[in-house]
Amino acid sequence: MSKIRVRFAPSPTGPLHIGGARSALFNYLLAAKAGGDFILRMEDTDRERSTPESEENIKDSLRWLGIQWNEGIDVGGPYAPYRQMERLDTYQKVAEQLIAEGKAYYCYCSEAEIEEERQAQLAKGETPRYSGRCRHLTAEERAEKEAQGIKPVVRFAVPPGQDIVIEDQVRGRVVFQSDGEGDFILMKSDGIPTYHFAVVVDDHLMQITHIVRAEEHLSNTPRQLLLYEALGWEKPVFAHVSLILGKDRSKMSKRHGSVSVTNYRDQGYLPQALVNFLALLGWAPEEKKELFTMEELIAEFSLSRVSKSPAVFDLDKLKWLNGQYLHQLDLDQVVAGITPYLDDSMTQNTASLQLLAATLQNHLLCFSDVKEFMPLIQGELPQWDAECAAIMQKEQVPGLLCLFAKSLFALPEMTPEEVKKTLKACGKELGVKGADLFMPVRIAATGMQHGPDIDKLIALMGKNVLDQRLTESFARLQIIKSW
RNA sequence: GGCGCGUUGGAGAAGUGGCUUAACUCACCAGCCUUUCACGCUGGCAUUCAUGGGUUCGAAUCCCGUACGCGUCACCA
Numbered sequence: 235m236s237k238i239r240v241r242f243a244p245s246p247t248g249p250l251h252i253g254g255a256r257s258a259l260f261n262y263l264l265a266a267k268a269g270g271d272f273i274l275r276m277e278d279t280d281r282e283r284s285t286p287e288s289e290e291n292i293k294d295s296l297r298w299l300g301i302q303w304n305e306g307i308d309v310g311g312p313y314a315p316y317r318q319m320e321r322l323d324t325y326q327k328v329a330e331q332l333i334a335e336g337k338a339y340y341c342y343c344s345e346a347e348i349e350e351e352r353q354a355q356l357a358k359g360e361t362p363r364y365s366g367r368c369r370h371l372t373a374e375e376r377a378e379k380e381a382q383g384i385k386p387v388v389r390f391a392v393p394p395g396q397d398i399v400i401e402d403q404v405r406g407r408v409v410f411q412s413d414g415e416g417d418f419i420l421m422k423s424d425g426i427p428t429y430h431f432a433v434v435v436d437d438h439l440m441q442i443t444h445i446v447r448a449e450e451h452l453s454n455t456p457r458q459l460l461l462y463e464a465l466g467w468e469k470p471v472f473a474h475v476s477l478i479l480g481k482d483r484s485k486m487s488k489r490h491g492s493v494s495v496t497n498y499r500d501q502g503y504l505p506q507a508l509v510n511f512l513a514l515l516g517w518a519p520e521e522k523k524e525l526f527t528m529e530e531l532i533a534e535f536s537l538s539r540v541s542k543s544p545a546v547f548d549l550d551k552l553k554w555l556n557g558q559y560l561h562q563l564d565l566d567q568v569v570a571g572i573t574p575y576l577d578d579s580m581t582q583n584t585a586s587l588q589l590l591a592a593t594l595q596n597h598l599l600c601f602s603d604v605k606e607f608m609p610l611i612q613g614e615l616p617q618w619d620a621e622c623a624a625i626m627q628k629e630q631v632p633g634l635l636c637l638f639a640k641s642l643f644a645l646p647e648m649t650p651e652e653v654k655k656t657l658k659a660c661g662k663e664l665g666v667k668g669a670d671l672f673m674p675v676r677i678a679a680t681g682m683q684h685g686p687d688i689d690k691l692i693a694l695m696g697k698n699v700l701d702q703r704l705t706e707s708f709a710r711l712q713i714i715k716s717w
Numbered sequence: 718g719g720c721g722c723g724u725u726g727g728a729g730a731a732g733u734g735g736c737u738u739a740a741c742u743c744a745c746c747a748g749c750c751u752u753u754c755a756c757g758c759u760g761g762c763a764u765u766c767a768u769g770g771g772u773u774c775g776a777a778u779c780c781c782g783u784a785c786g787c788g789u790c791a792c793c794a
Contacts, residue, residue: 409721414720451794524743550728
């Protein structure tokens with residue numbers, strides 16, 4: 235059997251979408267598993283919307299995810315160029331061949347005429363499709379249109395009455411009728427090919443063996459199959475992967491929040507978590523296992539285990555997965571990860587930055603979460619809620635806090651170890667322990683009942699902030715501070 | 718509207734005619750542990766597989782209809 239060759243062929247009309255990333259991933263896994271080739275091609279024939287920035291974003295996103303292409307844009311290869319706008323003469327030649335063989339023809343109808351026809355068909359409850367009016371134009375009629383300066387499009391002459399069968403690797407056998415297709419456009423009037431035409435030409439010329447793409451393309455496949463047929467080209471294997479849906483079960487879009495890979499990168503998600511998550515959307519492993527490295531995915535991936543039904547993107551699960559990976563990171567990776575989300579006052583001192591990273595690592599689901607923890611150690615003491623206030627009314631509180639403050643401020647340095655020791659000593663001296671000991675201190679220092687280890691938090695906030703906050707707590711309790 | 722695809726608990730899903738009194742994971746709930754919280758651990762969470770028929774000794778698994786969801790019918794990809 236010949237070598238497997240797959241491709242990811244996005245159009246650079248925006249940042250890499252989460253669904254596109256999954257298609258790329260599945261293609262990549264398939265190729266990597268079989269030792270095949272993974273090609274990156276740019277379908278930039280939409281001149282209105284294609285931008286160089288989008289292309290860069292797509293490439294960056296792919297690299298960030300660890301999805302490498304061994305042929306295509308930037309890296310080159312035997313079938314270059316890999317940008318469709320640089321291959322226009324190729325499409326032109328194939329179009330001319332089709333015309334010469336009578337399998338395609340020039341069409342001079344204006345967009346207004348077509349639109350009118352469309353509306354009329356719609357009104358009659360018919361499927362709108364091109365009537366084939368220009369199909370049998372004589373040479374004279376064509377010359378006349380040309381003389382009028384009308385730039386024609388090239389249409390494919392769809393053969394009537396044919397069954398078009400797709401043997402799809404994930405959906406099974408799907409049958410369409412050629413009569414359901416109008417004579418679709420191959421070349422636009424400006425000489426640029428349409429998507430259907432360009433993909434077929436490129437996939438064939440680039441020797442693509444497997445096409446793995448989103449389900450939205452399933453209904454487009456008949457047209458492409460017709461082209462393979464007309465050109466006498468061998469058809470690739472198709473696999474249409476179901477869509478990724480938002481919470482409301484409609485196709486994932488901006489409305490649902492973050493849809494691009496870059497969004498997740500910027501929010502402090504880890505690429506290995508996103509890859510793992512994407513793989514689990516629409517594909518199920520054989521074993522009862524959730525955590526997969528890229529290598530493991532390559533080893534285990536199979537199209538036969540790709541699901542037919544659409545999957546809802548569940549942010550909670552992504553977060554959980556991300557937490558799993560984040561908790562395993564080395565300290566310096568955590569430091570690097572959280573730094574972008576902190577202000578300068580926090581990032582200047584290496585030692586305290588490391589302490590912060592160590593303190594929070596197991597509490598973070600993604601790096602940007604670090605922001606939510608900062609009020610615990612920075613700024614004004616947050617307001618107490620009713621529960622906190624009630625705890626602070628207990629009788630041991632004033633004495634405990636005074637003793638604690640006095641002992642602690644007497645120390646030259648406030649390390650987590652010292653804080654812990656001091657707290658223990660205070661508890662012992664006053665005969666207070668457990669929650670009765672820790673809770674008041676925690677609430678007086680952080681304003682919250684919950685959070686990471688209190689000794690570390692206190693060390694992180696430093697004497698000034700602690701002093702301020704304890705003073706504020708005493709004021710709230712209307713007792714005189716005495717340290 | 719035509720055509721196509723899909724429908725297992727809130728989410729991802731396993732399951733392809735008897736071994737399923739439907740795995741596993743997230744979320745949720747309860748408890749345990751813990752000098753708080755978190756982490757972790759334990760247990761709970763679908764008598765039922767959209768729905769109605771049919772085939773069969775036996776169906777989530779096969780067939781037909783219905784409903785619902787989505788996709789597609791562009792000189793966008």
